[in-house]
Amino acid sequence: MDELHHECGVAALYYLPGRGDRSTVWTGAPDQVSRLMPRMLLDLQNRGQLAAGMATYNPDRDKLIDTYKDIGTVIEAFRINEPAKYASIMEDYAGRGAIGHTRYATCGGQTRSYAQPFERRHGCKWKWFAFAFNGQLTNFADLRQQLLQNHDYHLTRDNDTEVIMHYLAHEMRSDERPDLVDVFRRLAAKFDGAYNLVFLNAMGDMVVLRDPVGIRPLVYAQDGPMFGAASESVALQNLGFRQASIKSLSPGEMILIQNGELSTHRFAETKRTAHCFFEWIYFANVASTLDDRSVYLSRARLGQELAKQERVLDRVPLDPAETVVVPVPDTGKAAADAMAFALGIPAVEGLIRNRYIGRTFIDGGNRADKVRLKFTPLREVLQGKKVLLVEDSIVRSTTLQSLLKHLRDQGGAAEIHVRVACPPILSPCFYGIDMSTVKELFAPKFMAGKVPTVAEQDEMARSLGADSLFYLPVDAVARCIDLPTDRLCRACLTGDYPTPAGEQMYQLALRKHADGDTDGRTYERPNEPLVCSVTDNART
Template identity: 35%
Template sequence: MCGILGIIGKDNAIEELVTGLLTIQHRGQDAAGAITYNKRFNLKKGRGLVQDVFNTKNMARLLGSTALGHVRYPTMGSYEETEAQPFFVNTPYGIALAHNGNVINYRELKTKLEEKDFRYINTKCDAELILNVLAAELSHLGKFSIDNLFSAVNKTFDAIQGSYSVISIIGEKGFLAFRDPHGIKPLIYGRKENSYAFASESVTLDVLGYDVTDDIAPGEAVFIDRDRNVHHKNLRDLTHTPCIFEWIYFARPDSIIDGISVYEARFRLGKKLAEEVRKSNIKPDIVIPIPDTSRAAALALAEELGVSYREGLIKNRYIGRTFIMATQSQRMSAVKKKLNPIKSVIEKKKVLLVDDSIVRGNTSKEIVNLIRTTGAREIYFASYSPPLRHPCLYGIDMQMKKEFIAKEKPINEIKENIGCDKLVYQTMDGLLSSLQFGRKKEFRFFCTACFDGNYPTKVDENIFKEIEKDRIESKIYIQ
């Protein structure tokens, strides 16, 4: 998971770009980068948060009315600055690119590019790979035209397996955006006067004052030329399967992803979860969210049960999101530093904790222990998503089969492992009905592979082995 933002037509676009990147900082905290175009490319990227990477001095040299930005949460490659996005190539035309997603046939494509097109891939970041695939296809087609550009994107779709929402500057030609044929990762765009912005989440457009035009459709390419003419083409007609984890965890609650309000989806998930809590005969005194993602669900759950909602865990906002930290040791250390209980709220109470999901179980165990030592009489734990059992191939740090506590263990053993008195999960029916309710977009499915193992793209066991190997190497590298 990463966050992307592209702007075309805004004088000194970098100022607006950096402001916009701050709105999607939650999508990646390892690195940030930006590239602008003003007859030449100007690039700045580095490790850390947006506010750590950009300052008045380096922004002053990022001139241009067109810009790309990226916040990185790495699921592939090392954690070095060289792996941060955006990337650019000189030929043809000069092309810069950033993306959100994960290419699952990386090794195969890398070999093909080097042997057939003589394009050397210098990093393990798959954005560099996508960039070179697109550049190679444009080179093969010769003279630039809108039709040739869309043809190159179509051939890029043929080549790349996985998830990818892409934004790109094509030198003096214009600005390109496209979304993989399954629409797994989000991409939305809007207009403000004669400027356009493309972003991972609608909240970015809201904050920057852009009127939302639409989500980029699966398999759609949008090109804005230097005269600000907008060209669209739907290149594929496949089943739309957006990543369901966007609504569960990743996206900000004030975003709308593919026509579905993130806040409303989480609120409905809490209402549905109440049904499972009642079936388990859980009768809490208070409901406490594990901040921040689960607040809406916890509030709805408390309302449905008719019990008090309380903020019993206070979050240190200067500690990053534990899920997207690189190693388990980092996550465990962060839990202790990040959350502090309010004793007067918790002591002698039967507490129902609500979280978005349980992946490895270690974070949940730490939190339960924290509540226990604060004096809770009983502790119940409720996940507003179903048990996670399968690796994600599309850009979430859940890529190794052994990481899932629910893969082999029944719920009773998971309960014992994390140390709570009762454990409740959302059902798949509850999850899907909560997101389908009131939707505006015409899609019938979501990517739910992490729950049920049904992957929208073609996969085989070798892909799992390759991705797991890459992830192990990355984790060893930074420990």
């Protein structure tokens, strides 16, 4: 709702010889499986709309690894609406192995040079590689500084992806073919943060790995000779992989495809897992299953929790003739439907979202204009009603303020009571969500502690133009996702960060906020280096 953006989505495909010829996923020639990649990336479009691309491996062409990427959505980047150009791209970049990426920038610029995958060409085949990355290195500034101080490196981009590329290249510098498990084991001792990675080299080797904390989701499946991996299960399921075969990769594990054989390895010790709770509440496709937990069922349980809270609060008459539940589309719908069913009042689509407005068209302009372009209130169902407006979360609140005014002016709602299927966001995220400063967050301005009082929530409602506002409590998150609290990252709710550099970035963000220094993202323009060095993170 607050136009909260995510770091990215990754995908991988490989045709494995000698695993049988039958596959429900792909029945064409082995060296054409890359044609499935744009279809996969369309199902990961929710994770990034800024750029898209793929790198492919084909031993029968001069460019053993070749990379295509461009700015825009998947349809725009791959020219899917231009059949001749799309067919040409698919033919030029055909391969038996492919990695793909959809991007939103929380670090770095928005030009084509930042689009992924990144490719590093070299005359030695194992040193020629491409990779794509989902997440964010929390100690990016330290890693970058060490490159510049300790080596004769020149960095052309201000982002963690280029830093990863140089550290990978440094690990490949030997004259002997490196053990890829050892390569990523050594890098895990240096990296802090969230980093799911897909890697492909000119030897035909593929790596798919998930960071030791498991902050971002990553799933994989195999169907005969076809192997696939993606940030979300829906990308595999819609290709034809059976749902029962789709598994979550464990934190600290990597899949290695080498010499036509697939194997799984532990490249880093996992002392604590911390799956980002926001994946279930907001980011992931509602049809996905992450770490064996359904996104849809988790959101429905959030709505049931809202219903329980509503009965206790007893602030709005639950009369089906005068009260309706309205979701903020699209991520609030599952929670709103479940809430309304539990309360015995109607759930109505009082807000219709225009899904055909392009990303570029709504850039710029004021917030109210964007809201009017994106949402149309249905006066026929809202006129004179008491509206329980179900929102998935409130981060910055700017869009929500305009939306509430739009609901009153155009929808004719008599009252609007905001119910948030998430606790208050109190702290920044340094693991791949675009909210890195304290100043931009809505709730901390009103709250003296970590649990909002009724009076504080009433003050928030007044500032938004709502008749009332209530959040879910923090303990509801783990119940609804059905995971223990110690397996979730809830840093933005509690200030408890699962990695050392994350905690230190939080302290830096608090100091910058106290000093009135609000320029840029915390991790892009620090006033001081982090205390930990890259070697300290071996303890993570």
